[in-house]
Amino acid sequence: MPAPLLVLTDFTPAADAALAYADMLAARLQVPLVLLHVNRNSIFDPEAFTGAVAHRSEGEIAVALEERIGKLTVPAVPAMTTGRSTTAILEMVNQHRPALLVLGKPTPGDLPEELVTTTSLTLLRESHYPLLVVPASTVIKTPQCIALAADGNAFRLTTPAQSAQPLLQALQATLTVVHVAEPEDDDSCTAALHSVQAAGLLQDVATPVRTRGVRNLDIAKGIEQVAHTIHADLLVVIARRHSVLGRLFHRSITAQLIRQSQLPVLALPTAS
Template sequence: MPAPLLVLTDFTPAADAALQYAATLAAHLQLPLVLLHINRTSVFDPETFTGKIPHRSESEIALALDERIQGLSVPAVPAMMTGRSTNAIRGIVAQHQPALLVLGRPGAAELPAELVSTTSLNLLSEIQYPLLIVPATTQHQLPQRLVLAADNNSFQLAPSARPVQSLLNALQTPVTVVHVAEPEDNDSCHAALASVQRAGLLADGQHPVSTHGVRNLDIPRGLEQAVRETHADVLVLIARRHNVLGRLFHRSVTAQMIRQTQLPVLVLPTL
């Protein structure tokens, strides 16, 4: 059985949108889905008494999972766990060995953007698995062009992220490697492309790869400019481990792009 896409759901509109996007990808890639709900019922959960966590019985959760799976065009299995989110996800990951994790990103009115990026990077650091973060407004269609942001420094993908190469090949979507340079620097992408290829991404020539240099003092703004200029609909980010684990990780480029971009963001962990 091929590695599935693991979709996290809390039954909100953002989670439902992420599920539909994941189902579109899975149908094209011929992959199954695992739909996971984590039932957080502990009195030690800091949000238990805030009203933010709907209290559902196991039968209600099972029904909600089944309703969503019945509407899909790809094979899917439900999963329900109780307990701390990262521990529950780690257990499901060990059981199903998914290709990547998919989660929805609510709008700012529903959840603070800072909390979205913090939760995403905490999950990334603890689970060390590729994350696909899907904004609630994302169209349910296959990506037409991916932008992969890279600097000139070498990196090594975490073992869990290496199969992403096969997914990118199977999508057959054109990829643009983007490098953001300071205004006075050379915006050539040769070194950035070489670092990506040394890491094992885009190395086999099975899909079109181009480069696009941007000059901007602010890297997130430069990436947004590159996304507009290349008409990309998915952004791929390399999450360097020291940025994810550092005390100021919420200021990292990865965190900022998760917060502000309106595209799905695929974040790949590194060693």
């Protein structure tokens, strides 16, 4: 059985948008879904990624899961667990070994952005699995243009994150490697393209790979600038280990992009 996509749901509109997006990707990849709800023990759980806790019985949760599964185009199984959010999610990741995790990002104002970002970075750091964060406003369609941000330094993906390569291959989208340089530096993408190729991300990708360099003191803004210019509908970022450490939270490019981007962000954790 192929590795599924593991979708986290709290039955909010943002989670439903993430599920619809995951359904579209799973159909393209021809893989199943696992729809996971974490029934938290306490409304004071600091790792929760919802604003208000809706108290549901196990029966109500089961019905809500089945209602959503009934609308999908790919096979899916429901899953429910209890506990602190990230700990419970990691236990289910170890059980199902998915190709990637999918998380919905609420509309700004519905939830503190740093709560979503902190949860995302914790999952990246502790699970080593790729994480797709889907904004609630995302239009559900197969990505046609992907921006892949790379800094030009060598990297090696974690073993679970290597599942991103078949995804890029299956989408058959236009792919642009994006490199952001400081204003006084060379904005050539040669090193960035080479690092992505060396990591195996472009292996067997049928469509031509483009490059785009830009100079900007704010790397996250530079990436978003290019993504907007090329009309990207999916952003892929390399989540280096140093960038997902809590003490570097406010300097993390991955954190900034997850927090600010209006595009779905696929974060790929590295082993080195």
